[in-house]
Amino acid sequence: MDKIRMKTPLVEMDGDEMTRVLWKEIKELLIAPFVELKTDYYDLGLKHRDETEDQVTIDSARATLKYGVAVKCATITPNAQRVEEYHLKQMWKSPNGTIRAMLDGTVFRAPILVRGVRPTVRTWEAPITIARHAYGDVYRNSEIRIPGAGKAEILFTSEDGQEIRQPVFEFKGPGVVQGIHNLDSSISSFAHACFRYALSVKQDLWFSTKDTISKTYDHRFKDIFSEIFEDYYRKQFEEAGITYFYTLIDDAVARVIRSRGGFIWACKNYDGDVMSDMIATAFGSLAMMTSVLVSPTGQFEYEAAHGTVTRHYYRYLKGEETSTNPVATIFAWSGALRKRGELDGLKDLQVFAGCMEKATLDTIESGIMTKDLALLHEGEVNGVNSRQFLESIAQILKNTAQNLH
Ligand code: NAP
Ligand code: MG
Secondary structure (H helix, E strand, O other): OOOOOOOOOEEEEEEEEHHHHHHHHHHHHHHOEEEEEEEEEOHHHHHHHHHHHOOOHHHHHHHHHOOEEEEEOOOOOOOHHHHHHHOOOOOOOOOOHHHHOOOOOOEEEOOEEEEEEEOOOOOOOOEEEEEEOOOOOOHHOEEEEEEEEEEEEEEEEEOOOEEEEEEEEEEEOEEEEEEOOOOOHHHHHHHHHHOOOHHHHHEEEEEEEEEOOOOHHHHHHHEEEEEEEEEEEHHHHHHHOOOOOEEHHHHHHHOOOOHOOEEEEEEEEHHHHHHHHHHHHHHHHHHEEEEEEEEOOOEEEEEEEEOOOOOHHHHHHOOOOOOOOOOOHHHOOOOOOHHHHHOOHHHHHHHHHHHHHHHHHHHHHHHHEHHHHHHHHOOOOEOHHHHHHHHHHHHEEEEEEEEOO
16 A cells, blocks of 8 residues: 655654653554654653753744644653653753744644543533633732732833823732733734634634723733734635634633534633633543644644643553553644645645544544543443554554545
8 A cells, every 4th residue: 555645744742751652652553554754853752852951842843833733742841850850950941831932822722522422511512622822911920918008009111211000909908919911912923823723624713801891901802803803814704604703701601501512712811721621621531632732823733732641651661551542642643644734735644634533533432442531431331551542543544544545
């Protein structure tokens, strides 16, 4: 059988622990037999990040800016314990943080649905994708514990010395106060990423804030989205048959629960943090979520939404059998291959990406799955280890891929 050829390389960012083990097996069993895989490889494993003083992370993000599509394995974000475990020169920053800062991206997360694992919300028939703004607000706040009576104010001093002053509160006794900010440039990037993503998947876009209460701050988000939609996207949305819909966050929550799913919900940073956990849990688990970082200039980085699954890795190192769910990592690869296929006009690569996903879902629907899913599944199931699960997928893929040519 002829293998599918690629034109432009995918930027491949290898990672750590259990997901690094799965990464290699996914390539070996599900990709290499079918695709003449072309990648620009970066080893983001913690040891190599340390050896290169984290230059490899920066290089991988630069390569993503150059080529446009990356696939990333989960990586360790070092803490004090990891510095000791890996004898690190420094407590290197989160690779995701570094990559996001360089791509100026928005993260889109969508659950992967399978028959047998039913969402807690019975009306949901299609995935709901959360688009989370990843800059500012309460994550970049400045706060004071107020010791006693006194006056709190917001003061802005411009570069030429002009002052804008706004009272916050006259305290009669102790309390707390907080200052937060955001940037027109960051909100605009967020809006562009959301509109482009909605167009790329042809789904409606919802956006929600609390602009009735926050008449300046949240209202700025609402206005920027509205202006960018009118200036750049209204016509394209009409042509694609999709809509942009703004509503208050509390109204959005109520509508989401009553909805049938199948749309993108853009959220401010804090709302997105809270709502993505709610959506992931209500649909099943983090191991059944796709995650893609989209930059406003059209670069895509696909990853799994979960971490390196350390507890399983330590068991694996002891030679014990592990049953780690590779679905999110498989979908990171299929997402990246499909996007590469779209950008390079390679129809067979796009079709193959679909076959990979279908073979994965068919395997689960036939009752073969990793143990985490077996616990959630309603029917008769066979909880297997990761390797057996991947081999079952490979078997189905062989049958479908034969019909590709
Ligand atoms: P985690 O790796 O997501 O795992 C937490 C727990 O969730 C696991 O112990 C496991 O539960 C379950 N789980 C997660 N993914 C699973 C899968 N694919 N299959 C089966 N079970 C799965 O989070 P963590 O333990 O908090 O973090 C571990 C490391 O990952 C840390 O070093 C952290 O820095 C890193 N991390 C990286 C990323 C990223 O690169 N995107 C994201 C988050 C965390 P049981 O043990 O109960 O089976
Ligand atoms: Mg959170």
